[in-house]
Amino acid sequence: MRQLQLPAFEFTEKQKEFRRFVRSFLKEEKAKGTFETHADSWLSGYNAEFSKKLGQQGWIGITFPKKYGGQARSSIDRYIITEELLAIGAPVASHWFADRQTGPLLLKFGTDEQKDFFIPQIIKGECYFSIGLSEPNSGSDLASLKTSAKKVDGGWLVNGMKTWTSGAHHSHYMITLCRTAQLDPNKRHHGMSQLIVDLKSEGVSIRPIQYLKGEHHFNEVFLENVFVPDNRVVGKIGDGWSQGMTELAFERSGPERILSTFPLLETAINLLKEKRDHQGLMEASKLVSRMWYLRNMSAGIAALLEEKKDVNLAAALVKDLGTNFEQHVAEVIRLLLPTLPDKQSTDEYTRLLTESILHGPGFTLRGGTTEIMRGIVAKGVVYA
Numbered sequence: 001m002r003q004l005q006l007p008a009f010e011f012t013e014k015q016k017e018f019r020r021f022v023r024s025f026l027k028e029e030k031a032k033g034t035f036e037t038h039a040d041s042w043l044s045g046y047n048a049e050f051s052k053k054l055g056q057q058g059w060i061g062i063t064f065p066k067k068y069g070g071q072a073r074s075s076i077d078r079y080i081i082t083e084e085l086l087a088i089g090a091p092v093a094s095h096w097f098a099d100r101q102t103g104p105l106l107l108k109f110g111t112d113e114q115k116d117f118f119i120p121q122i123i124k125g126e127c128y129f130s131i132g133l134s135e136p137n138s139g140s141d142l143a144s145l146k147t148s149a150k151k152v153d154g155g156w157l158v159n160g161m162k163t164w165t166s167g168a169h170h171s172h173y174m175i176t177l178c179r180t181a182q183l184d185p186n187k188r189h190h191g192m193s194q195l196i197v198d199l200k201s202e203g204v205s206i207r208p209i210q211y212l213k214g215e216h217h218f219n220e221v222f223l224e225n226v227f228v229p230d231n232r233v234v235g236k237i238g239d240g241w242s243q244g245m246t247e248l249a250f251e252r253s254g255p256e257r258i259l260s261t262f263p264l265l266e267t268a269i270n271l272l273k274e275k276r277d278h279q280g281l282m283e284a285s286k287l288v289s290r291m292w293y294l295r296n297m298s299a300g301i302a303a304l305l306e307e308k309k310d311v312n313l314a315a316a317l318v319k320d321l322g323t324n325f326e327q328h329v330a331e332v333i334r335l336l337l338p339t340l341p342d343k344q345s346t347d348e349y350t351r352l353l354t355e356s357i358l359h360g361p362g363f364t365l366r367g368g369t370t371e372i373m374r375g376i377v378a379k380g381v382v383y384a
């Protein structure tokens, strides 16, 4: 059986100082009323003005090359920013996928023209992307997707439907995985390509899928004869699957797989301290210690990613353990500090608890389900 070894990661003094700076900036912005704290803010907190502010700070695409306006800083600095944004529950959904996924994807596989056009806008926090993978009958088994692109003069005609598309109603573009060659049952991962679909194009319609309490976060996206010019193909035609998979470790092992309910945990601990509820604090401290080892694993993976090591197996493990943890936080806290859920409540604790409970079921689905993560871990540990 393969051993899973993750390095113990220590932040340097300079990195700690950077963290303090980011934290004090965010606290000031919150105090000024720029935003209020929400649970699960990375996927449902939209605030274009705040995204622009982060862009002005240089905190979007901080790892991107200087020639596009980035700072070429380490992914550990990005990790620090991400943790601080999540911890304070800041509204970062607008630019999240562009910063985390699309920027690195274009930098790796995009043409110079694509980089020159998209990367500076992403860095400024002014250009948002959605991820168009899932379809009504293709989620875990993504290779069965049906959305197709047919070659026409000067580009591609896209037809099909995407679903659960986070933020498509706010985004400018969608990285759309589609079939550009017929499915070959013996090579299921071949023949797919990534196209940048402009969501304002003719033939695109976006329909909301509402949460239980009416929130609008994700969508169905219908694509009917949508023309995508040749210069909006990412990388090579037919290589869409392998290109898309390269960023999965970043997607699965980041702090957003552990900290979606951190604002609830912190608020609850403060309340328990005020009440001098020692029994409650004992229970909450078990959550904190669990969070701590998950955080250490996630930071260890970030360090390995910085060295360009393959961490897919460890990332799947963190995704599974981390998302189950973030769900569990709400389950434990609601029993320690019972209150009636109310999304509109002016009481921050009640609002955070409500958001954590209502959004919780999605944590272990988005980005790959628990069962799929465990399948990856089982195969990786035993067969590798």
Ligand SMILES: Cc1cc2nc3c(=O)[nH]c(=O)nc-3n(C[C@H](O)[C@H](O)[C@H](O)COP(=O)(O)OP(=O)(O)OC[C@H]3O[C@@H](n4cnc5c(N)ncnc54)[C@H](O)[C@@H]3O)c2cc1C
Pocket: 130, 131, 132, 133, 134, 135, 136, 137, 138, 139, 140, 141, 163, 164, 165, 166, 167, 218, 361, 362, 363, 365, 366, 367, 368, 369, 370, 371, 372, 375
């Ligand atoms: C909040 C949220 C946001 C999302 N945002 C996006 C987005 O922006 N873009 C996007 O493309 N998608 C998005 N998704 C979709 C998400 O990626 C899919 O829901 C996920 O991949 C599962 O696919 P599915 O819903 O089709 O479920 P299915 O694949 O149909 O799975 C149903 C159940 O069967 C289990 N199962 C399936 N196959 C296996 C297997 N081989 N072994 C064991 N168990 C199995 C699954 O674990 C699950 O419990 C989002 C989902 C959520 C909840």
